[in-house]
Amino acid sequence: xxxxxxxxxxxxxxxxxxxxxxxxxxxxxxxxxxxxxxxxxxxxxxxxxxxxxxxxxxxxxxxxxxxxxxxxxxxxxxxxxxxxxxxxxxxxxxxxxxxxxxxxxxxxxxxxxxxxxxxxxxxxxxxxxxxxxxxxxxxxxxxxxxxxxxxxxxxxxxxxxxxxxxxxxxxxxxxxxxxxxxxxxxxxxxxxxxxxxxxxxxxxxxxxxxxxxxxxxxxxxxxxxxxxxxxxxxxxxxxxxxxxxxxxxxxxxxxxxxxxxxxxxxxxxxxxxxxxxxxxxxxxxxxxxxxxxxxxxxxxxxxxxxxxxxx
Amino acid sequence: xxxxxxxxxxxxxxxxxxxxxxxxxxxxxxxxxxxxxxxxxxxxxxxxxxxxxxxxxxxxxxxxxxxxxxxxxxxxxxxxxxxxxxxxxxxxxxxxxxxxxxxxxxxxxxxxxxxxxxxxxxxxxxxxxxxxxxxxxxxxxxxxxxxxxxxxxxxxxxxxxxxxxxxxxxxxxxxxxxxxxxxxxxxxxxxxxxxxxxxxxxxxxxxxxxxxxxxxxxxxxxxxxxxxxxxxxxxxxxxxxxxxxxxxxxxxxxxxxxxxxxxxxxxxxxxxxxxxxxxxxxxxxxxxxxxxxxxxxxxxxxxxxxxxxxxxxxxxxxxxxxxxxxxxxxxxxxxxxxxxxxxxxxxxxxxxxxxxxxxxxxxxxxxxxxxxxxxxxxxxxxxxxxxxxxxxxxxxxxxxxxxxxxxxxxxxxxxxxxxxxxxxxxxxxxxxxxxxxxxxxxxxxxxxxxxxxxxxxxxxxxxxxxxxxxxxxxxxxxxxx
Numbered sequence: 045x046x047x048x049x050x051x052x053x054x055x056x057x058x059x060x061x062x063x064x065x066x067x068x069x070x071x072x073x074x075x076x077x078x079x080x081x082x083x084x085x086x087x088x089x090x091x092x093x094x095x096x097x098x099x100x101x102x103x104x105x106x107x108x109x110x111x112x113x114x115x116x117x118x119x120x121x122x123x124x125x126x127x128x129x130x131x132x133x134x135x136x137x138x139x140x141x142x143x144x145x146x147x148x149x150x151x152x153x154x155x156x157x158x159x160x161x162x163x164x165x166x167x168x169x170x171x172x173x174x175x176x177x178x179x180x181x182x183x184x185x186x187x188x189x190x191x192x193x194x195x196x197x198x199x200x201x202x203x204x205x206x207x208x209x210x211x212x213x214x215x216x217x218x219x220x221x222x223x224x225x226x227x228x229x230x231x232x233x234x235x236x237x238x239x240x241x242x243x244x245x246x247x248x249x250x251x252x253x254x255x256x257x258x259x260x261x262x263x264x265x266x267x268x269x270x271x272x273x274x275x276x277x278x279x280x281x282x283x284x285x286x287x288x289x290x291x292x293x294x295x296x297x298x299x300x301x302x303x304x305x306x307x308x309x310x311x312x313x314x315x316x317x318x319x320x321x322x323x324x325x326x327x328x329x330x331x332x333x334x335x336x337x338x339x340x341x342x343x344x345x346x347x348x349x350x351x352x353x354x355x
Numbered sequence: 356x357x358x359x360x361x362x363x364x365x366x367x368x369x370x371x372x373x374x375x376x377x378x379x380x381x382x383x384x385x386x387x388x389x390x391x392x393x394x395x396x397x398x399x400x401x402x403x404x405x406x407x408x409x410x411x412x413x414x415x416x417x418x419x420x421x422x423x424x425x426x427x428x429x430x431x432x433x434x435x436x437x438x439x440x441x442x443x444x445x446x447x448x449x450x451x452x453x454x455x456x457x458x459x460x461x462x463x464x465x466x467x468x469x470x471x472x473x474x475x476x477x478x479x480x481x482x483x484x485x486x487x488x489x490x491x492x493x494x495x496x497x498x499x500x501x502x503x504x505x506x507x508x509x510x511x512x513x514x515x516x517x518x519x520x521x522x523x524x525x526x527x528x529x530x531x532x533x534x535x536x537x538x539x540x541x542x543x544x545x546x547x548x549x550x551x552x553x554x555x556x557x558x559x560x561x562x563x564x565x566x567x568x569x570x571x572x573x574x575x576x577x578x579x580x581x582x583x584x585x586x587x588x589x590x591x592x593x594x595x596x597x598x599x600x601x602x603x604x605x606x607x608x609x610x611x612x613x614x615x616x617x618x619x620x621x622x623x624x625x626x627x628x629x630x631x632x633x634x635x636x637x638x639x640x641x642x643x644x645x646x647x648x649x650x651x652x653x654x655x656x657x658x659x660x661x662x663x664x665x666x667x668x669x670x671x672x673x674x675x676x677x678x679x680x681x682x683x684x685x686x687x688x689x690x691x692x693x694x695x696x697x698x699x700x701x702x703x704x705x706x707x708x709x710x711x712x713x714x715x716x717x718x719x720x721x722x723x724x725x726x727x728x729x730x731x732x733x734x735x736x737x738x739x740x741x742x743x744x745x746x747x748x749x750x751x752x753x754x755x756x757x758x759x760x761x762x763x764x765x766x767x768x769x770x771x772x773x774x775x776x777x778x779x780x781x782x783x784x785x786x787x788x789x790x791x792x793x794x795x796x797x798x799x800x801x802x803x804x805x806x807x808x809x810x811x812x813x814x815x816x817x818x819x820x821x822x823x824x825x826x827x828x829x830x831x832x833x834x835x836x
Contacts, residue, residue: 092640097644114647122641123641126637132370145645147358189641
């Protein structure tokens with residue numbers, strides 16, 4: 045058994061709306077796994093089913109080898125997207141409270157809470173109430189509450205949202221530390237760069253259905269290479285590039301990723317670009333995760349529309 | 356599992372108990388009570404002496420006689436009042452005092468040894484005067500013609516020098532109509548007018564009886580008021596007289612129901628606020644990853660129930676202290692044996708039992724409502740009908756205590772939301788044992804059912820955002836297993 049999480053044909057409906065449809069995936073133990081998808085794609089619903097907050101209508105979910113996640117609740121850590129704290133509780137108390145709810149005994153939970161807070165630079169805040177803390181500090185306390193009981197599987201829903209760069213780094217280091225300690229980390233995100241940098245494997249869910257899953261290399265394999273440039277000048281001219289596939293231009297003002305129509309010569313494109321812009325870098329390489337994501341959304345929407353028409 | 360419920364309950368409890376506002380709130384209730392009593396007492400004490408005079412235009416000087424009777428009446432009032440306070444209602448002395456006439460008091464005073472009488476006069480003088488008579492001479496109005504006298508008196512009544520004045524004319528003994536009146540700016544405070552009326556009644560009646568040639572003894576006999584002494588059936592052919600303490604005991608359920616209501620209302624409201632807050636600050640999802648919705652709901656309900664119980668116990672402690680202190684000042688408090696009532700196992704056990712079941716029932720309803728609302732404002736709108744339902748036992752309190760085993764009492768007993776209140780209310784009856792058994796089954800079943808239904812709503816509602824669900828949707832959740 046080397047999977048921390050296995051979903052097999054999982055479906056969840058809310059009334060007439062199907063939030064997750066026939067979803068199957070496997071998350072290996074000890075890896076960092078990304079859940080990608082647009083807002084409302086079904087990421088949070090999937091996570092809630094894994095945490096047995098919701099129950100699937102059909103299919104099976106196996107968490108840490110148990111078919112009922114509620115049996116292993118105490119070995120899971122969960123940080124929801126919308127995070128809250130009891131404002132009137134002291135930081136050490138609330139971290140310890142989350143630990144106790146996960147089955148830790150009182151003394152161990154109290155000690156561990158203090159130790160964690162000190163390790164994460166909140167030693168001066170042990171006896172302060174949560175309401176007195178800044179947003180970033182509050183998020184740190186929430187993460188500590190998620191990992192205080194040394195969970196084997198940690199699920200973080202949008203852990204980076206609302207964090208400043210310094211706290212993003214703290215979060216990233218925490219995730220990497222957990223992996224080093226042999227834990228499995230699943231996190232959901234919209235930010236493709238983060239997923240690309242951090243995840244060993246990932247999956248994408250679109251309108252409740254699995255769009256792809258695997259390692260980055262697997263996901264990018266077989267996809268056409270694109271041109272990545274860094275430039276100075278007016279990016280609007282990029283649209284006039286001869287041979288450009290106009291649906292596949294990701295312009296970021298100083299850099300861009302673009303794809304040519306089939307059979308077009310990248311050398312021609314380079315020549316044209318040099319004539320029209322100051323080109324600082326020119327790469328032909330596999331598509332970025334961002335491109336894969338946007339492309340997948342377009343493809344899947346087209347498939348769904350076609351299926352809708354043929355029906 | 357039970358462990359997690361306990362953890363949640365403990366957290367809820369400590370969070371409430373540790374705040375200053377909680378304890379201030381607890382103290383506020385008895386404090387407001389004490390202030391209300393205190394203000395009434397101070398108002399009575401600080402009430403200005405009402406100065407009055409008499410314009411007597413009768414030829415037989417009836418006004419002067421009424422004034423003398425009123426003076427003697429004050430002493431009689433004191434005697435009667437003291438007797439009522441100190442002696443049981445059916446004590447022979449109380450009845451006898453009621454038949455004493457002011458004239459007899461005056462005669463009695465004359466028979467008193469000089470020094471005792473002086474003492475009494477002194478005591479009377481020290482007593483705060485409620486009404487004071489200033490005669491016309493003292494007011495500088497002696498020997499004025501009628502027209503001018505009334506003009507001057509009117510001016511005095513208007514500028515406040517006089518509270519009012521009595522007018523006697525013609526022959527009031529023969530015909531009252533048109534012969535007497537009381538003139539005052541203040542038409543709301545009728546104490547002086549009533550008190551003087553009673554004195555005048557005594558004088559006029561005495562004169563009429565004399566004029567009719569009826570013997571004073573016969574007259575008293577005829578005028579004796581009929582009062583039924585209250586008794587309760589005793590063992591066999593026995594009957595026992597009803598003491599004040601018995602009455603207090605019979606009315607005690609009203610106090611208990613009120614306390615019950617305050618406690619249930621307070622705790623249920625606390626629960627509602629708490630659930631909505633927890634939902635709106637999004638902590639609920641973290642909690643649900645550690646315990647089941649059922650555990651979370653149960654923990655909250657028990658934790659806040661314990662808070663409510665703490666509130667009631669604190670009131671009781673304050674009440675007991677207040678009553679023991681009060682008993683030293685006012686003997687009647689000790690005599691009513693309120694502490695004895697509070698210690699009565701029937702009342703005490705009923706109170707705790709009905710607090711718990713009543714609270715659990717309303718808690719289940721409110722936690723379900725709280726779980727589907729995203730803000731306190733939303734919750735307040737939804738909860739209004741529930742609070743209206745909760746008002747009913749307050750209105751039913753007195754009718755039920757008057758007829759503890761009557762139709763209304765019985766009907767209320769079998770409406771689960773009102774069972775705890777109605778049964779507490781009927782404790783003076785008390786209802787037959789089978790009703791206790793039946794209602795216990797009913798209420799426990801209702802609590803079980805309410806918890807089950809609330810659990811289903813809570814499980815779905817607590818993670819919902821956006822508009823609160825429609826009733827139809829909620830009914831749908833209830834049908835799901």
